[in-house]
Amino acid sequence: MLVLSRTLGEAISLGDDIVVHILEVNGTHVKFGIDAPLDVKVHRAEVYQRILKRQGPAPRPVPVPHL
Secondary structure (H helix, E strand, C coil), X not given: CCCCCCCCCCEEEECCCEEXXXXXXXXXXXXXXXXXXXXXXXXXXXXXXHHHHHHCCXXXXXXXXXX
């Protein structure tokens, strides 16, 4: 895990397309904004876990016999 320190008004770049902006710091709470392409899904971790749980297990690929 990469750990970074940022202050109000600073940002973090993720690859070429995603930027996380620090918008507000209030005690132990941090508000940030995320600029990302529309095809990149952004969820809070607990929401993403609920989405995964509703979808059920991912289908396993069917093995292809080698000829």
